[in-house]
Amino acid sequence: MNNNVNDLDGTLAALADPTRRKVIDLLRDGPRPAGELAQAVEMSAPALSRHLRVLRAGGLVQAEAGGDDARLRLYTLRQEPFAALQAWLDQVQAFWAEQLGSFKDHVERGG
DSSP states (O other), rough: HHHHHHHHHHHHHTSSSSSHHHEEEEEEEOOEEEHHHHHHTTOOOHHHHHHHHHHTTTSSSSEEEEEEEEEEEEEEEHHHHHHHHHHEEEHHHHHHHHHHHHHHHHHHOOO
């Protein structure tokens, strides 16, 4: 359980920055090279590199060699951290649905 909490903390920390969320949104359309991502978020390549490092460390993206040029890195999303985040959100939502259902029952009984 503790490892899952640490993973979730890393995911949330990586997603805390709006630039990194924008990169995630861009990668939902498919793999992209770092240079294209930097241009899309209107940021220098070195500045974006720091954001990509955080996303990689959080396990949200991975970099793979792209095509014929071994220096070209294509960034893609990884499903696992988003699935874990969704599972946690589902648990929170279930808790609140139960709480609100109990409150509704209480009010309807004239509580």
